[in-house]
Amino acid sequence: MLFNSFAFLLFFPLISLLYWTIRAFGRTNSLTLRNTLLLISSYYFYMCWQPKYALLLLLSTAVTYVSALLIGNCKTEHNKKYWLGSAITLNLLILFFYKYYGFVTETITSAMASIGIMMNIPGLDLLLPVGISFYIFQALGYSIDVYRGDIKPEKNFFTYALFVSFFPQLVAGPIERSTNLLKQFKEDHPFNYDFAMSGFKLMLWGYFLKLCMADQAALYVDHVFNSLDSHEGYSTLIASFMFTLQIYGDFAGYTFIAIGCARILGFSLHDNFKRPYFAVSITDFWRRWHISLSSWLRDYVYFPLGGSRTTKYKTYRNLLITFGISGLWHGANWTFIAWGFLHGVVQCIERALGYNKREWRSKAKILHIVLTLLIVNLAWVLFRADTIGEAYIAFRQMVSPIGTTLIDINVNVVSICIVAFIVMIKEFLEEFYPNTLKQYDNNFTSNYLWPLFLLVCIGCFGVFEGGQFIYFQF
Numbered sequence: 001m002l003f004n005s006f007a008f009l010l011f012f013p014l015i016s017l018l019y020w021t022i023r024a025f026g027r028t029n030s031l032t033l034r035n036t037l038l039l040i041s042s043y044y045f046y047m048c049w050q051p052k053y054a055l056l057l058l059l060s061t062a063v064t065y066v067s068a069l070l071i072g073n074c075k076t077e078h079n080k081k082y083w084l085g086s087a088i089t090l091n092l093l094i095l096f097f098y099k100y101y102g103f104v105t106e107t108i109t110s111a112m113a114s115i116g117i118m119m120n121i122p123g124l125d126l127l128l129p130v131g132i133s134f135y136i137f138q139a140l141g142y143s144i145d146v147y148r149g150d151i152k153p154e155k156n157f158f159t160y161a162l163f164v165s166f167f168p169q170l171v172a173g174p175i176e177r178s179t180n181l182l183k184q185f186k187e188d189h190p191f192n193y194d195f196a197m198s199g200f201k202l203m204l205w206g207y208f209l210k211l212c213m214a215d216q217a218a219l220y221v222d223h224v225f226n227s228l229d230s231h232e233g234y235s236t237l238i239a240s241f242m243f244t245l246q247i248y249g250d251f252a253g254y255t256f257i258a259i260g261c262a263r264i265l266g267f268s269l270h271d272n273f274k275r276p277y278f279a280v281s282i283t284d285f286w287r288r289w290h291i292s293l294s295s296w297l298r299d300y301v302y303f304p305l306g307g308s309r310t311t312k313y314k315t316y317r318n319l320l321i322t323f324g325i326s327g328l329w330h331g332a333n334w335t336f337i338a339w340g341f342l343h344g345v346v347q348c349i350e351r352a353l354g355y356n357k358r359e360w361r362s363k364a365k366i367l368h369i370v371l372t373l374l375i376v377n378l379a380w381v382l383f384r385a386d387t388i389g390e391a392y393i394a395f396r397q398m399v400s401p402i403g404t405t406l407i408d409i410n411v412n413v414v415s416i417c418i419v420a421f422i423v424m425i426k427e428f429l430e431e432f433y434p435n436t437l438k439q440y441d442n443n444f445t446s447n448y449l450w451p452l453f454l455l456v457c458i459g460c461f462g463v464f465e466g467g468q469f470i471y472f473q474f
Contacts (some may be wrong), residue, residue, distance in 0.1 A: 130169030189266030199263025214249030
């Protein structure tokens with residue numbers, strides 16, 4: 001079930017109404033009934049794509065639930081490591097066979113063929129389960145937290161199952177931590193109008209980003225990248241900038257809708273985006289972009305490798321490994337791996353030059369924002385391309401002085417410019433004048449005029465046949 005579908009516009013208000021009705025009229029078992037409603041709703045939400053793959057979600061949940069209980073009962077460090085290793089191995093095997101098996105076998109076959117050895121490795125005709133990387137990382141994070149002693153094992157299986165499957169953030173994050181979300185399912189949340197209203201406004205902003213910016217930009221991006229041989233020069237360059245808008249509008253849009261949905265239900269999810277295109281370095285970019293993944297990799301990969309508390313060259317190694325894993329997490333393709341390593345390499349350079357700790361004055365800050373955005377934009381070409389060869393073609397054509405322009409293709413240029421301008425102004429004010437914006441919190445402008453403005457924009461500029469969110473494939 002897509003957030004931008006008519007089915008969800010019926011599903012979510014109904015679940016919200018039932019949830020708060022149970023809260024208002026329920027008795028001592030009200031919390032259990034509400035959690036049961038959310039658990040059933042979450043599995044129904046997931047099963048709307050492929051019902052059978054809910055079994056994988058259940059399997060990952062059961063494995064990490066049991067392993068956490070066993071870790072909690074262990075008396076020796078050796079046994080704790082055994083059960084944690086078992087949970088990690090089983091979950092990564094699920095991820096491997098459904099997401100990476102075909103990529104690995106194809107890579108091996110191609111490598112052997114290049115030296116004259118022909119191999120025929122049996123394939124697996126498996127559809128990638130929606131959001132598998134998200135919920136497996138969330139479940140593994142819980143197991144590691146229990147192993148480290150950051151949280152006690154959850155004894156109620158259904159409460160834990162709800163933590164893994166909570167529908168607002170199930171298929172595209174944020175990747176939640178057990179220390180934040182799990183405990184909220186044990187607490188009573190009275191309805192808070194201001195909190196729910198902030199969730200509603202976040203949802204509207206998310207729909208605006210998705211329908212008006214991401215899906216508008218996708219019309220041009222898909223036209224160019226689906227036929228790169230027919231486009232040169234300006235059109236390819238513009239397509240790369242359009243994808244920069246598309247990927248942010250699409251993924252941040254989903255995240256804001258997810259956080260908004262959770263708030264309406266009384267739950268707090270972690271922020272996942274903090275104006276990433278105003279970053280002054282790639283290091284800063286990853287403090288603002290997909291924060292739940294970057295912090296997950298930092299805490300469960302980078303720090304265990306030694307982080308930056310080691311020699312200079314081992315720190316560089318740790319960065320490259322971490323961002324290589326980040327690239328591989330995004331997809332079974334060399335383009336994603338190259339994208340991840342590129343971000344890792346640039347961060348190594350920044351660290352060597354001291355950019356990661358430098359404070360920028362206003363003029364220098366603007367220059368570094370522009371430079372960082374250009375690097376991010378070029379890296380997105382690798383993310384969008386289907387193959388390394390296709391990315392090379394795009395890069396080559398981008399420096400060509402000739403070619404078609406944006407006007408040559410049937411895209412509403414005015415709509416894209418207006419929407420991008422609105423996003424830029426809003427985030428510029430949030431970045432540089434946050435105190436000024438706070439004056440308008442919870443007043444008539446914030447509660448009524450701003451939502452009305454967004455609804456009008458969605459009605460005027462929204463693309464209502466844009467399809468699913470990009471990050472669903474991860």
